[in-house]
Amino acid sequence: MDWFTVSDYWLGRLLFQRALAGVYLLAFLGAALQFRALIGERGMLPVPRFTGRTGFRRAPSLFQLHYSDRFFAGCAWTGAALAAALLAGVGDLLPLGASMLLWAAVWALYLSIVNVGQTWYGFGWETLLLEAGFLAVFLGNDETGPPLLVLVLLRWLLFRVEFGAGLIKWRGDACWRKLTCLDHHHETQPMPGPLSRAFHHLPKPVHRVEVAANHLTQLVVPVLLFTPQPVAGCAAALMIATQLWLVLSGNFAWLNWLTIVLALPALDLGRFTGGHRDPGAPLWFEVLVLAVTAGLLALSYRPARNLLSRRQLMNTSYDPLRLVNSYGAFGSVTRQRQEVVVEGTSDSRPREESDWRAYEFRGKPGDPRRRPRQFAPYHLRLDWMMWFVGLSPAYARPWFGAFLQRLLQGDRDTLRLLRTVPFPSGSPPRYVRARLYRYRFSTRRELRETGEWWQRAFVRDYWPPTRLDGAGEPRS
Incomplete structure (x- = not known):
């Protein structure tokens, strides 16, 4: 199908896949270095105790079949090695099917960890990484141009991340509507960074501008992702700039960086790089992408309905594979x-x-x-x-x-x-x-x-x- 792939986005795909592999690498390293005390056999919330009361259908994971600290460490370090290989570009050197299997293996390994991680893995950026990682499986490699449908699904994910965060703020704490939340947030956020104190002591009018800019970026700009270029690319660039501001002001694990990664494929890079060889796509790949897209659109019903609900939920998964989720953060801000x-x-x-x-x-x-x-x-x-x-x-x-x-x-x-x-x-x-x-x-x-x-x-x-x-x- 002539419309199936879009050659102008080959660089955006390359940047997205390499950067996503880097986030995966950090996630697996963190799991390998921290799991024994948190969820290990003698940890605070041991995996065997969890799997003993939670079945495979509710929490699909390799560790439902077998668990030992040595096996968990092996899975985490294997995931880190595979992520490092993808970061180095191995996925583009393999045949298309093998590249997809490599991305799928990384996704399945991390899903296995998250689904038994309990409290320690209950953060929104875990499901965000898994959802983005699942889409990466179907984004192809150098053997095919980037599939248009998957690029649209990536924008749909970025839209839910930003728009969901904007709505949860607007519907939540009144200080977001009064533009006063950042009088407190830089000081009371979970883990301040080296510049957080300087941000906190900015003049109050600057805090008002920060909040207003946040509302603009999260409630208006995401809609522009679905407009033609160069408008969609400018919207993505504005989101990246906002996320870099958040990176400077605090420590939010890989949430901000992963949001930047999601914005990369939406940038209008084709006008700067020129055309790229588009070898098309094999029929089996086109059929598979069409089927996956249809399934993900069907699963999007509940997250989309959640966006419209007055009782909007933050960071919620609607299926055990965490394929399509809802996102949001800081609906309320602590004052002390x-x-x-x-x-x-x-x-x-x-x-x-x-x-x-x-x-x-x-x-x-x-x-x-x-x-x-x-x-x-x-x-x-x-x-x-x-x-x-x-x-x-x-x-x-x-x-x-x-x-x-x-x-x-x-x-x-x-x-x-x-x-x-x-x-x-x-x-x-x-x-x-x-x-x-x-x-x-x-x-x-x-x-x-x-x-x-x-x-x-x-x-x-x-x-x-x-x-x-x-x-x-x-x-x-």
Whole structure:
């Protein structure tokens, strides 16, 4: 079919596939390096316990068939190796069918991880990576031009990401409509970056412009993705610029980078690169793409209806393969930052005057003198969940007690997730506790006089002093 492929988008496809492979690589590396303490056999939320109560149909995964830490590590490192191969361009060196199988293998491996990851993998960018990765399987390689239908599906995905995020804000917290949310958000976001304090201290009129620009980019610009070039390309470029602004202002794992990746195929690059050889597509590939497109359009009904609903849901999957999902973020913005600080002591009896020493996390604020670091697009899963713990104890209920237990045991896999451990693994503390503090960014004068990036005030005890009982279980 003459209309099936569009040669002008060959460079956009190349950039999309290579960049997507890079995101996959980071995702698999994070899984390989963090899983043992989080979902391993002796983790806080073990996979075998999850698969024992959740069947394959609800959570399809290789680990439903077999699980061991060694097998999980093998799958994660295999996924990283395959992603690195795709990043290097191996997909364009293989026959079309083999290239598709390579992309499908990476998608299936990561789906297997996400579907047993539980709380630790409950973030919107996990399903976003899977949905984009599934579409990449059918985008072809150098043997065929980019299929028009798949390019349209990629724009439909980008539209849902941006438009869904815009609607959830407009329907949610009133501060988005009043243009005041960024008076607080840069300070209270889950994991501030090195420039977040500077963004927070921008003049309030600049914050108003930021919010207004966000509404424009998320509620108006996405519609232009479905217009002819060069308008659609300009819309994609504006989205990329907005996402780069967000990259500078905080740590949102690979969410912003993946949104940029999704915008790449929509850029009007053909006018700058000239034509490209379009070898067409084999009949079997055309039939397969048509069938997949029809299936994905049918699955799009519920996410599309969700966009129109007054009870719009954020980051929701409607099928166990996570093929078409809903997205959104920060429908509400917290006004105050509350952080849980975990401490331990070797004293035989815990008192207020005991020698309590704090555990420092890699990205989560702790020591007020420590400047926030840049970690995105790498995802620090424990640090992110600690932000939710500060919002409500309900987020901590499934796993926080197990986390403290592993600190008391000096569990090496858990300690590797932390930046500073005040007790060596061979001599863990006798007691641990958690306390809740209110944090705010220091003013320029406070930073200059104290060297502290944060000012904090004690709120209350969050978790009482806890030790291990004779059976090795935590006991207050």
